[in-house]
Amino acid sequence: MSSTSPAISVHDLHKRYGGFTAVDGVSFEIAHGETFALLGPNGAGKSTTVEILEGYRDRSGGEVTVLGVDPRRATLEWKARLGIVLQQTGESGNVTVREQLAHFASLYPQPRDVAEVIAAVGLEEKAGTRIKALSGGQRRRVDVALGIIGRPEVLFLDEPTTGFDPEARRQFWELIRSLSREGTTIVLTTHYLDEAAQLSDRAAVIAGGRLIDMGAVNELGPADARIPIVRWRSATGRHEERTEEPAALVSRLTAEFGELAELEVIRPSLEDVYLGLVEAAEAREEAAA
Numbered sequence: 001m002s003s004t005s006p007a008i009s010v011h012d013l014h015k016r017y018g019g020f021t022a023v024d025g026v027s028f029e030i031a032h033g034e035t036f037a038l039l040g041p042n043g044a045g046k047s048t049t050v051e052i053l054e055g056y057r058d059r060s061g062g063e064v065t066v067l068g069v070d071p072r073r074a075t076l077e078w079k080a081r082l083g084i085v086l087q088q089t090g091e092s093g094n095v096t097v098r099e100q101l102a103h104f105a106s107l108y109p110q111p112r113d114v115a116e117v118i119a120a121v122g123l124e125e126k127a128g129t130r131i132k133a134l135s136g137g138q139r140r141r142v143d144v145a146l147g148i149i150g151r152p153e154v155l156f157l158d159e160p161t162t163g164f165d166p167e168a169r170r171q172f173w174e175l176i177r178s179l180s181r182e183g184t185t186i187v188l189t190t191h192y193l194d195e196a197a198q199l200s201d202r203a204a205v206i207a208g209g210r211l212i213d214m215g216a217v218n219e220l221g222p223a224d225a226r227i228p229i230v231r232w233r234s235a236t237g238r239h240e241e242r243t244e245e246p247a248a249l250v251s252r253l254t255a256e257f258g259e260l261a262e263l264e265v266i267r268p269s270l271e272d273v274y275l276g277l278v279e280a281a282e283a284r285e286e287a288a289a
């Protein structure tokens, strides 16, 4: 497959569970080397979509290719090119972290070095510990380690940092950035919008099985949702103004009033923009019902 073709292509994807439509006509493409986030509220259809891409779930309609292959026609060779960190942690074994990783490494043609992966997920001190004796967050790190041990070309991360402490999350971000620098294509689903903003090039927002927006993480949502907000307090109380030119407003205010109490310029975060998008989609849904 030439690298100009997308790593992942999804066209008009549908998934029905009995009479319930979980994914309702979703289309997107992910380029080689891109980090792409799938965002959306609980039950939006993110895991279903990702599991179809991974070949774990069949689809009801639409076309999908991952590394040029339809996941319905998955081969072992194709699977070896993917790394998968599922939402639920399955690792609770009687073997040690090092043994488990060495076992998985032996299943891949070009695995990463076991000690390097253990260090990358910050489990050096637990390498000789049985997995069942690890904490929840440490087990999640084992899941991540197992996802990358095979040197995947495409890495699927379904809520990878759930249960991580803040330091572990930052460490994980560094790991993902280094995998991305090596050219790994990464598909991330997360409810941590700061994580999506930190790591992804582009994001798609899904709600009720439909794609409601897609774009670069700093360009999602309507333009007015991203206008900066200037807040300050004066003798008359608290004030807030949205402006495309916050620096000009701040210098006008300081020229007029001098030093201002509690002055801040806020750029709406991905979380603010995301919440606006999801609320608008829910309102449209209710109006249509």
Ligand SMILES: Nc1ncnc2c1ncn2[C@@H]1O[C@H](COP(=O)(O)OP(=O)(O)OP(=O)(O)O)[C@@H](O)[C@H]1O
Binding pocket: 017, 020, 022, 040, 041, 042, 043, 044, 045, 046, 047, 048, 049
């Ligand atoms: N095996 C199944 N049978 C019936 N319905 C299912 C099945 N799996 C998922 N669903 C339904 O499909 C919808 C989408 O589920 P999915 O797990 O894809 O959502 P999600 O966006 O990943 O949510 P979360 O953020 O909670 O993980 C949900 O309403 C869910 O109840």
